[in-house]
Amino acid sequence: MSKFRILVGCKRVIDYAVKIRVNSGKTAVETAGVKHSMNPFDEIAVEEAVRLREKLKDRVSEIVAVTCGPTKAQETLRTALAMGADRAIHVEIGEKEYADLQPLAVSKLLKAVSEKEKADLVILGKQAIDDDAGQTGQMLAGLLNWPQATFASELQIAEDGTVTVKREVDGGLDVISTKLPTVLTTDLRLNEPRYASLPNIMKAKKKPLAKVTPKDLGVDISPRLTTLEVKEPPKREGGRKVESVDELLDKLKNEAKVL
Amino acid sequence: MLLKNISKVGANNLKAFQYRAISSRFNSTLVLIEHKDNVVSGSTLSAITAATKLGNPVVGLVAGENPSQVIDQVSKIEGISKVIVAKDAAYEKPVAEIYTSLLLGVQKENNFTHLVSGHSAFGKNILPRVAALLDVAPISDITDVESADTFVRPIYAGNAIAKVKSSDSVKVITVRGTAFAAAPQGSNQAEQTNAPAAEIPTLTKWVSEEIVKSDRPELSTASKVISGGRGLKNGDNFKLLYDLADKIGAGVGASRAAVDAGFVDNSLQVGQTGKIVAPELYVAVGISGAIQHLAGMKDSKVIVAINKDPEAPIFQVADYGLVADLFKAVPELTEKI
Numbered sequence: 348m349s350k351f352r353i354l355v356g357c358k359r360v361i362d363y364a365v366k367i368r369v370n371s372g373k374t375a376v377e378t379a380g381v382k383h384s385m386n387p388f389d390e391i392a393v394e395e396a397v398r399l400r401e402k403l404k405d406r407v408s409e410i411v412a413v414t415c416g417p418t419k420a421q422e423t424l425r426t427a428l429a430m431g432a433d434r435a436i437h438v439e440i441g442e443k444e445y446a447d448l449q450p451l452a453v454s455k456l457l458k459a460v461s462e463k464e465k466a467d468l469v470i471l472g473k474q475a476i477d478d479d480a481g482q483t484g485q486m487l488a489g490l491l492n493w494p495q496a497t498f499a500s501e502l503q504i505a506e507d508g509t510v511t512v513k514r515e516v517d518g519g520l521d522v523i524s525t526k527l528p529t530v531l532t533t534d535l536r537l538n539e540p541r542y543a544s545l546p547n548i549m550k551a552k553k554k555p556l557a558k559v560t561p562k563d564l565g566v567d568i569s570p571r572l573t574t575l576e577v578k579e580p581p582k583r584e585g586g587r588k589v590e591s592v593d594e595l596l597d598k599l600k601n602e603a604k605v606l
Numbered sequence: 607m608l609l610k611n612i613s614k615v616g617a618n619n620l621k622a623f624q625y626r627a628i629s630s631r632f633n634s635t636l637v638l639i640e641h642k643d644n645v646v647s648g649s650t651l652s653a654i655t656a657a658t659k660l661g662n663p664v665v666g667l668v669a670g671e672n673p674s675q676v677i678d679q680v681s682k683i684e685g686i687s688k689v690i691v692a693k694d695a696a697y698e699k700p701v702a703e704i705y706t707s708l709l710l711g712v713q714k715e716n717n718f719t720h721l722v723s724g725h726s727a728f729g730k731n732i733l734p735r736v737a738a739l740l741d742v743a744p745i746s747d748i749t750d751v752e753s754a755d756t757f758v759r760p761i762y763a764g765n766a767i768a769k770v771k772s773s774d775s776v777k778v779i780t781v782r783g784t785a786f787a788a789a790p791q792g793s794n795q796a797e798q799t800n801a802p803a804a805e806i807p808t809l810t811k812w813v814s815e816e817i818v819k820s821d822r823p824e825l826s827t828a829s830k831v832i833s834g835g836r837g838l839k840n841g842d843n844f845k846l847l848y849d850l851a852d853k854i855g856a857g858v859g860a861s862r863a864a865v866d867a868g869f870v871d872n873s874l875q876v877g878q879t880g881k882i883v884a885p886e887l888y889v890a891v892g893i894s895g896a897i898q899h900l901a902g903m904k905d906s907k908v909i910v911a912i913n914k915d916p917e918a919p920i921f922q923v924a925d926y927g928l929v930a931d932l933f934k935a936v937p938e939l940t941e942k943i
Contacts, residue, residue, distance in 0.1 A: 363898070367762045376766050450734070451743040476878070478761055480746045481730055485702065486738035494809035495702050497731050500872075511813070516727040517826075517881075518642075519873050521815040523701070535862070535879055536872060571743035575756065576769040583904060585923040588916075592938045595910065595928050603908045603925065605830070605887040606854065606943065 349506065350408045351467035351527055353396045355432065356457060357389040357414050359423040360477040369579050375446065376477075376577060385423045388472025390430075390540040391533040395502065396470055397431035398538060403504065409433050411464055415456050417442045421556065428551035429543030435556040436460055444568060450478075452561075452568035454486035459564035461491060466528070468510075473498050473532040484532035494525040500536040633662040633754070635720040636690075638709065640700075640728045641668070644675040646683075648827040649724025651788035653781040654683060657722045658789070659751040663687040665718070667801065669697035669708055677798060684792035690716075692801035699812035700728050706735045711804040713740065718776065719754070725780035733778050742774035749785035763878040763901035783826055784884035784905060818871045820858075822848075825874065828857030830887045833876055833903070834869070835861035837892020837913065837932055841869040846933070847891060850940040859883065859903075861893045877902035892932050895920025912936065 361367060362382040370377045385393075393412065400407035412427035414420045415438040424435035438456050440448055461469055474481035488495035496502075500520065501513035508527040513520050515534045543551070561568045589595045599606045635657045640647040657664045666680040669692040681689045690712055696704050709732070713721065721736065723729030725747040737744035749767075750758035756771045757779065825831065832851045834844055844858070851858045859876040860869065876883055878901040888906035893899060895911070895918055903909070904923055911924035912935050921927040928935060 361762070366897070367765050369766050376762060449743050451738065451741075454738055474879075476763060479759075479763065479878070480744075482734035482737070482744055482746060485731060485734035486744075488702075489706065489735035489738035495731070495735065496810075497702070498727060514727075515872060516815070517873065519815060519817040519871065521699075522813040523810050524813050525810040536866075571772060571774050572745065573771045573773065574768055575771055577761070577766050578769075580760070580764060580767050580904075583909075583923045583925075585909065585925060586921060586927070587925060588921070588927045588929060592928065592930075592935055592942060595926055596939070596942055598926050599887070599908070599910070603887075605908050 350406055351508070352409045352411065352465060353399065353407060354411050354413060354461055354464060354466035354469045355389070355392045355396045355427065356469065356471040356483070357393065357412055357423045357427050358386045358472070358475045359383050359414065359416055359420045360386045360475055363387055363476055369577050373576050373578055374574070383419070385426050386472050386475045388474060388476075388533050388535070391535065391537050392470040392472050393427045393430045393432060394538045394540040395533060399504065400431070411436060411466070413438065413457065413460050415448065415453050416440055417445050424556055425551050426543060428554045429548045430541060434554055436464070437556060437558045438564070439558055439560050440568070447570040448568060449570050449572055450480050450482040450486055451571060452566065454483050454490055455566045456561060456564055456568070457483070457487050458490045459566055461487070463564075468527055469530045471530070471532050473534055484530050488530035491528070491530065493528050493530050495530045495532070496523060496525060497532045498534045499531050500534045502531065502537065633719040634716070635660050635662050635664050635722055636712065636716070636718040637664060637666050638721070638723040638729065638732065639666050639668045639676065639680055640724060640726060641670065641673065641676045646676060646679050647724060647726060647728070648788060648824065649726040649729070649781070649783035651683070652783040652786040653722050653724045654685060654789035655786040656748065656751055656781040657720065658685040660720055660754050662719065662754070665690060665716070666796075667692065667709070667712060669694070669705065669801070671695045671698040679791070681796040681798065682791050682794060683789050684794065685789055686794075686796045689796050689798045690801050691798055692804070694806070696806045700731065701810050701812055702731045702735050703807040703809050705732045706739065707807055708801060708804045709736045710739060711802045713776070715802050720777045720779060722779045722781060725782050729780045733780055737778035740776055740778065742776050742778055743772065744778040744780070745770060745772060746780050747782045748779055749782045763897050764904065765897065765901075782882060784882055818873050822851055823855065823857045825857045825859050825876070826881050826883055828883070829885050830854055830856035831859050831876070831883050831885045831903075831906070832856045832889045832891065833859035833861065833893060834864055834891050835893030836863040836867060838864060838869055844870055846936045846940075850936055850943070853940055853943055856887075861896070861899050890920050890924070891936060893920055894918045895923065
């Protein structure tokens, strides 16, 4: 395998720096009027795809960014295009359906897109920072019957399509070796994503963005999980200050009794 | 409808039919056992406790090249009714494709209603793949069991708590270790059976590992944890924390800032994208307390913050905050403790 096509998945999520609020009906988190951006792990995925092309040149035939979501998710695709993706695919989901869209459905949609686009490497973030599920990459790899390299912190692709991945596991790192086609999920330390420059943002507006629906792809996206309630976590009674190391020690020994 | 079907089958077949109907209704839970160096992982012991809350018999699946010590350990754990054993050199390293094939084979033979593992790198890697191939929606990182189909899990880095109900016939679940006590060793001796032979995919080769060696308690199960952040300024200064940790038998952790700056290895990272800890005592030294970090430690029983910036957000969750220069306060603490 000398040439290969990369598909990168991106999700539009509430910006990581926003302090989220549960809505009054306790059914979900308030999203209206809240700053959104590309899921940080997905930025790393896009960056890795672009770096692979910078390193391997013509061996990367194309970088296709894909997202599943409502119309606003196109902003995320434009960001990916500005970072260096060649074209984008928007799997359109209505606002109402999107509230219940789950990783199982997304992995089926991505499978259909991967097959249609003849992708050889799919790069996704290891988890989205909204639902914190951490499932889509593994599920996609299973459905495609491709190998999976999750929590990647270093990646090499040899001329013959051999993929060597350093993975972040409990206690340290492990190294696995596999072959394209592969699904890769990114960990934080894989790379440092670039900022899109203004000229590149302008150029990205002219890059192709195709729209498809779950129906076009023949995928049933009905949810299997029902969210019964979303609530605030219990509040901590923090905020007490002590004046000295002696006072701290006294409190830990006699009040908290943890020493 | 059911009666009509039964009336169609002959009298001799009726008994077999009823038996099948009963056995398919018989609920039970499989826990995938993670182990290393012949010891069952802490997150697995917590997952077993979560599994017992489902109210069904709990079966352990132990796979490895020669996991006899692990089988012994698991069969004595309270609440384990049976141990399924898969012995093969292919199971020595946790390659997702190989373990998925094994789990699907075991599931086909046993029809478990719940497949459970710890929410560790091991479980996170394997269970969603299994779920996809069973065409069910997995439920990650649960912190409570409401009933056999309803679970509680944190979302948005622990800033919201969701209660979700599954409509799938098989529930595939990973369990947050710090949310459930470790299942204790009992005196029972669960029966053992062998797993059906599974096809072993050769898509992926496990090459090597770099495991950080430490004499200190394992971070995610330590009863005391001392963590350092960017305020430590460099890796050498972490020695201040190691000295304090060794004196009180604590594990050592770090914020993402400290890991990204290269002060310590990333396996020490506490936070949404690192380890989740909930010790009796958590001491945050030179850590500002970003949302990402709080997600990993805010369920600790007592939180202490040592920081020279009185406005640092960590003080809002700290039970005891000391505004001081850590380079003076930490050695003083170590000396006086």
